[in-house]
Amino acid sequence: MATKNRFKLNLGLKVIIGLILGLIVGYVSKEVGLKLEIVGKAFIQLIQMVIVPLVFPLIVLGITGMHDTKKLGRVAFKTLLYFEIVTTVLIILGILIAKVTNVGGHMHVGAVDTSSLGNLAKGIDFGEFFLSIIPSNIVEAMAQGKLLPIIFFGIFVGLALTSLEDKAKPVITFFEAWLQAMFKVVEYAVSFAPVGVFGFISFSVAKYGIGSLLSLGQFVGITYLSFAVTAFVVFPIIALIFRIPYKELLKRTGDLILLTFTTRSSEASMPLLIHRLEKFGVSRSVTSFVLPTGYSFNLDGASIYISVAIIFLANVYNLPLSLDQIIVIIGLLMLMTKGLAGVPSAVIVVLLAAAKEIGLPAEGVALLLAVDFFVDMGRSALNVVGNSLATVVIAKSEKSFHFNAEDK
Template identity: 35%
Template structure:
């Protein structure tokens, strides 16, 4: 029977090039990227291919890594659909509670700070039609449910549809667990071997990460410019402070209640968090996050289920951002929104944001749909776009942090979190 391995990437375990650790190289690359974007904004767009190479390499390994680890984690350890269903139910309840808290904090913050006051919304030529098209793509509960089930595994794999891969892998694993004889062993051994190879693949890709990360942040700063922060700095500051408050008032207490050693957890997830922040891509941090949570003591079967599912249903940073951005547009347009209407909008966002990973330009699609539904000017999105890349970095990194914590909490609730006894007591 296949065994569980928690291979760590070379980048995560060695001192790295010139004796400098991987995290330090990421920070150095971010600083270099910011300087290039700031001092040479015309040159910065030339760095985009280097950023895209990194993201493309990451995307190329997600499906084989996720499929192999999830199937081995379930079929290789005798799990049945009942056990998977129990984990799924607990995860969905947890996701719903935490994302609701994120919406509440965002709503309170935007009403307290009022970052939209004093700004005016000027329609951009042709922008309204574009945003109307985005609004039309807003997913419904039925479409999200239908989208979860792939009509072709290969189509889902080609498009990196993570939720569809999870669904297919679970059914495949349950079917495999019911197979007897050598066929089961051959399949498990093959997938176990694929899993081990893909973790080594991650290690190779991560050696390029500082270059890709520096290029990504250089392009972002070069495109947005630091000057744009002056005009919309209040909005950006509201989001960043709100996300910090969310971490302190929601994620930290959750970690304490679940008896997660906070400092050890932070040391473990620091590298994938930096990758998510600097690239503004959850996908870029996914393989490193999987390895980090296994290293933390979460069984592979839980990591490979909860983490990718959270990418669709537990986007804490994105839901908080949507709460702030939607009310910000109303404030900038001079439209008075009663608290009852705001609460109704939050309920709408709570439901529609669950499909956020199923569509391109996800947050803008959900935001456009909410604005259209509540008769708010879609031109407000054009105002936000100037600083959206900078806000995307923050919300994506909090998404990653929240999902890593969710895997640890689920492992604790399942009684399978393997933390050494001397580290189990939290001294934050």
């Protein structure tokens, strides 16, 4: 037990050291910083290589662990309902904070380069999105790392194994052993996190610098204020309602949140987060379904960011928004912030679509791309916090959460 505690504490400390060294190297030598991008990318790919081999057996074992289809349906309904309610509340919260602070109200912009928008997807085809959940080729879906088709297929495999009862035991035993092996691979991969963070931060500082942050400092500041209100006011209220030890949850997952913040990648923490939540007291049957699903449907950071960004752009371009327009924006974002994980440059795509809906120019979205690196760090970290809490909430509602105060 002591060894595990030391590992978790040391991981957070090493990530901070990697962050500081990356800032120094990227600032002092732009040439060296740019070359270190490969180090950060290597770490992310090290994590990505284990996600599909980990998530698929988790889903299968999660379904077989539920033993009946009624529980699966109940958990799925609660999960999607919770995601929709919370993200809608956060969209409204982001709009309120942006309106109260009048973010962007005193900023004047000149000509803005829109070339950075040229390669982005132009919109989201919802019919195509829903069809993409059903994999025509599961091997191809796995090769591309698409979580929703993998979850869909995993549910059916789990149901099939449940129906076979004793005949399925050899397959279930294999998946259980495979899962333990994958957790060990994750442990090896995460040990390289400080090096990966060092490479990512060095590259990012060398490429983007800190000048872009200063020029749009108000937007970045208000966005982070919204993130903070969510993490330290909204989430604690939810935790209080469901009697969840939120402070302890943050303490147990703090190093993974920091890892996500510095790498700007939720995927960097997901495999270990699944294991961490199980140790926290959440049953595997709930964790294996809710957490992977949350990575596509419960992007709390993105919900807050887009709502603040819309009001910011409206203020910058002096476009007063009526109550009817704000209601339309809320409804639009309620739909468009779901399933973002499957769309390239997803947050920017949604922002472009919402801006166009109310008559805002694409130039404004291009303006925000200058500081997207800085905002994306907090956005990604908040997604991890939100999905961790969501998993525990659903488990608590199913009486599948037994807080483990011993295993820290």
